[in-house]
Amino acid sequence: MNCELYDDLLDDYVDGVRATDHRRDERFAAFEHHLAGCTGCQALVADLTSIRLAASTLDAHIPPPRLWATIASSIEEQQRQPWWKRQLGGAFSAWVPPAVAASIALLLVAAGWNVWQQGRVETPQQVGTPQPEAESVPAEQHYEQAIAGLQQLADAQNGALDPETRAVLTKNLAVIDRAINESRAALAQEPASTLAQESLLEALETKVALLQDTVALASDTGGTPDEATGAAKELNQ
């Protein structure tokens, strides 16, 4: 019966979408002629029409009233966060796979260990002269070293990422760089400010995590995971 000749017209016929040009109009007429004598196609058209009709009358699912209250309260909570955290948003945390989180934890433990070790060595020379910024400086240096290493690795593997992901990561790095610069400016004005120190370290920590993400994402999409793991180990040492 040559039913397959009209496959491409079937859905338009069921949807009531008619011909857009003369040639298609002729084919529609041929299909209708075919349909008049083909019980198989008649059954198919009837079935698809029933499905379409039923689909258009399905009941709506109503969202519970509490949903808006939850959303509104989450928005309020978001607005209380620092601007750069809001900018990074949920997408940032969603990117952190458990393995990367473990790497970050290792990196931070290693940085903390180094800070503690340096503190132990330097303590005899610093007795009686408490300096608020003394602790943060080595930690900052370690973060900077980690960032430099990861940045190099991320640059090398950047090509493995798709342009959209690369653009998002670049944008997020710019946001976090602004936060770092602002924290540094605040610290320059008030070197003893614990808040400014914490803010700087937090921003640096976020940048480390973001670069770890970049490297992990590049590895997932065709980069070299061994190289990334190796570099992470190197940084931890």
Added chain:
Amino acid sequence: MRTADLELAARCRAGDAGAFEELYRQHARRLFSLVVRMIGSVDDAEDLLQEVFLQAHRKLSGFRGDSALGTWLYRLTMNHCLDHLRTRQVRMNRATESLDEEGAEEPIAPAPAVPAAVSRLDLERAIKMLPDGARAAFLLHDVEGFEHREIAQILGISEGTSKSQVHKARMKLRMILRQ
């Protein structure tokens, strides 16, 4: 329509508390139905729709009015749904893969026919068995009433792919409903 969208988006960006609620009231009901049918769970749909609106709130600054605000929201929602399904890896594909072959071999099968009045319950059950891509296109076209051009924007596919996915979905539903 587009101007109204831009105005509403601008009010949201300016921190007008009522504006975002207005946006929610305009679209939440249809989006919730879509999400429930996409992921098959009312509880998960609540969580997912909450994430969608929180992301929409953060991303509204990037809304330029290239598409209708509704289409933009549908796109965010479908991205979340498809991500959710990929992550959860609870796919219905396995159940319908064998139907693929049967469908390809006998598109015009003999009786029994689909009942003239398809039960909504049966149809809801059958929709759950569709592959993710076909389900998304079918829900947007046959349930939500979008045109293929709009579905192409929402799902980031071509109009041709949207048409073939809807066709695939209908043929599979027919097979399921005839059983």
